[in-house]
Amino acid sequence: MDFHNLFLFLMLQFILVVIDNDIVQVNISNPEGCVTGIQYNGLDNLLEINNHESDRGYWDIVWDQGGEKRTKKGAKGKGKLDRLETTNMRVIMESEEQVELSFTRTWNLSLEGKLAPLNIDKRFIMLRGSSGFYTYAIYDHLKEWPAFDLDNTRVAFKLRKDKFNYMAIADNRQRFMPLPDDRLPPRGQVLAYPEAVRLVNPVEPEFKGEVDDKYEYACESRSNQVHGWISIDSSSDSTGCWLITPSYEFRSAGPLKQYLGSHLGPTMLSVFHSTHYSGADLIMKFGENEPWKKVFGPIFIYLNSNSDGFSPIKLWEDAKQQMVNEVESWPYTFPASEDFLSSAQRGKFEGRLLVRDRYIRDAFVPVSGAYVGLAAPGDVGSWQREYKGYQFWTITDDKGYFSIINVLPGDYNLYSWVNGFIGDYQCNNIINITSGSEINVGELVYEPPRHGPTLWEIGIPDRSAAEFYVPDPNPLYVNRLYVNHSDRFRQYGLWERYADLYPNEDLVYTVGISDYKKDWFFAQVTRKKDNNTYQGTTWRINFNLDSVNTKGTYKLRLALASVHYAELQIRINNLDATSPPLFSTGVIGKENTIARHGIHGLYWLYNIDVQGSLLVKGNNTIFLTQATKDGPFVGILYDYIRLEGPPT
Template identity: 65%
Template structure:
């Protein structure tokens, strides 16, 4: 990584926002021409369990290990920062990054609030073999797995940090009932299942005062959420491939040393009829859509060989204008392929005056017959949104003024 002095005048070029610079004269010549941007060093909370650095001479590793994200806010797919330029490692507990003010706790009228953040684990390692210092990274990941297994720690003296014998657990099996897909209940393979403060379905995404405990169901939809702090929770879930959020009707009270078996739970996704067409996968990610190569002038080599994170390259929003210079995206159902033809983010268009204007995408589809007295519904599932407004218009040739049916996008 570059050093803090690489961001001083004469060593870099300021880009679109203060956090992003192009390294023009870095202290390490190998980094010349790369973009440094703290937002590139981000990840989902569920994956921020170990991060840090290796010093190559001498080969020493400095690592921050977070065995549990129970004290973080916004759920497992909330994005957060891990590092800044130079020797700065971050342990982010509360953050409005990538989400906005909804995830900033607000307290009114003398409201009482207490929460334990952490502990986090700092791990140092070294290697006698200078030929392959990256073995330190493999060792750090192994240490992370050991720390996850020993969570919750026994050493904290605070009465507010509950130990393993003071906690409880919840188990069950989640099924999906969608008669337009299958006549039988389907197993919620890989479902995200979690406990958070009581609220409406999906409220866990904006919840920022309590604790959250999440797990992934197995191929049969079976789940167990372990080491849950005592208290009252709602159980929430969502299933990749199905739109919408599940919420268990009753409040769950966790008590010390007890497992609550909820048995079979059934999630019925919102549905108004058969699906006429679909673009993408409702999985709270845009990874299946088209992600362009970065502008060769603005590359961070860290992500060149990481296809799952290639969307983190700087400046991809301007690539939309370059790929669609004469008009906006037009997607034709039955002909277009969302892996190649649907840009991963609906962004603004850069003009010659170096300003930005809204874009209008079109989805074209054909229906052999339309029931004029029937209802057709468009469903849109957003992976994320920031400082944005989405407007949807329908235009149908001939004389039909109806929406289309059940699009999962």
């Protein structure tokens, strides 16, 4: 099958570029570079035809001027939306095997304050025999240009609401979806924030009473590789439209960062950078005279069909297999930009990771399933706040060996974390990757923070609060997908359930008697009072010590899975709020994880010295006070708590 010629159409006053390989036809506005139509499987356009042509398939950013020029609105994380419409189109490659188009926009000082100081190059690729097309982009900030902030960047495709009604983002996260019209009044009732809507009178009665919120469908970067929508027409012929991301090397903040994907619209997103579940820590800040260039993508928009009736499982399984094919083909050989490097231009880094915790086992133990990655040089754990460069991650095998392949040339630190152990590992040596290099670092040993023997512990050190008690939702706010589901924490309004369960007194946990799976509420949130204000909460951990070394030093380990505008104060055996606490975090975190149905955001680890003179033989109590009270979403998700005795 040969490519059609690349046609340029002039329709009235609108210039259109059409690429077609006899399987898929894609229409792109010229010179703006917006995808206005996708034709496949007899559908003249898979994209929402009622939307403006610039609001169907597009790249965009949320940005603001940097430093003192940042707007007040932008300081709250809103910023300025730029659809990245371009001003020039070039045919980079046209052959029987491939077409590649480049849509560019060049920045100059006359545009300061109007457009982000970036040169933009958006690329679209279609291959012979391929059931879909690729897109990627190159952002370039030159050295002499002004400072600016970048909050968010992504690719979005808005599909036809009259066709696509089944969404799939994982094996256990797929369902028929309501209509976007159901979110609008009077059919929908906005809840605590605009994204969350209760469907009070939907078109399809089966959705009545459910809550729709795009954040209920967020996904960690490490598993955010394929998602999309399925359509069925009157002839029982089903069509799937999928967004496949074959690598997350170009996404910010590592494998645990949570991003939006598919959600009601019907919408498909490939988000490369955002502040969701991280807050202001992940606003990209570029100073004056700071050069930066980054390639985002390519990603693949894949289309499939089934003429044997509506079978979402078949189309989903096929999309997953296509995702595997794309991952195995990474890095692609066909992008024409010299900024996208092939496998031969990249390097390899390998070694072995061992763990030694002498209070568990005084030996160097290989660990399987540990995440090991290369990211920009920084501090311990800095990879989760890193956004300007690329990150490359893998997991260790059952003997602790790891191999990180196809690493872009540059300077890196090696980072790791291991489920079951607190803290982060970092190899401080700068690792320089060059084209074609193969580096074997040998054996590395992670010795996690340890002071003395474990006296007691609560939870599992895995950077998540998922093991704690997640209540059933209020029956008024149910998303039926997450009923009897492993991700039950994704239900709306769970923060209000704390006051239902603890209307007057706060949580009390007794070591040796309580069960953290049942007795430790997953989030320490505020309590709503009758006058529509909120108060902080104080949780208690009761524990018994058979003996106390009054001259020794104990260690309290507090690993937090997420924090939002919270201040955690620690007191021991004395809840006198007028006296200074033993320890305070100060007000930290802007992650908004609780409101957005996440079970983790950024990871925080605190190691607190406890003098033995504060403890007594027999019954003791640690008071955990979350002191801020600015609304329902303030709070803490704990990962793990441990008290260690003095060294032995």
